[in-house]
Amino acid sequence: LAKTTQPISMDSYEGQEVNITCSHNNIATNDYITWYQQFPSQGPRFIIQGYKTKVTNEVASLFIPADRKSSTLSLPRVSLSDTAVYYCLVGDGDSNYQLIWGAGTKLIIKP
């Protein structure tokens, strides 16, 4: 069964760039890597998705190396409102179909 690993927590300061890496040793060949953001007592919210190389949208960038065994979510110039838990989600290459969520990274942004 595939497993994902994320740092439990990270701290940063307003205006800095934050990079959160998720390791996923056996994702499905055809599956994408997705990142979600969750605020306390709310459901997670989609941030970005990618398959390989680099994807960028209005809020984040996602870097995926050629071997796809990891991915890095990059948040440019964070603000206090970016304080949240960030999850990576990948498919499971071992079984027919599975949703493997990371344990989440609690990001705290300081003024």
Added chain:
Amino acid sequence: DSGVTQTPKHLITATGQRVTLRCSPRSGDLSVYWYQQSLDQGLQFLIQYYNGEERAKGNILERFSAQQFPDLHSELNLSSLELGDSALYFCASSASYGLAYNEQFFGPGTRLTVL
């Protein structure tokens, strides 16, 4: 507002009881997912339905069951409740069943407290 609705918002019950959580997906979405999130824990994927059929199964206990009805709403049934079942239960919906280009939209959750 994600467009996904869940009822009830809060539920307090006793050990050994049975409860039903309800979810209405976004208009047009065919997939419904159920998740459990215990206090300060990550998301645990329970089960996914696509257009009425079970599509994927995660760490769902045998005491738990779910179904998706023809109108695409879904219910999660939790029976023989234990203290450890106290958690926030999220429902999510998406247009399709895979992960590619298939963003999940989460509801506000049902907070279950088992006393």
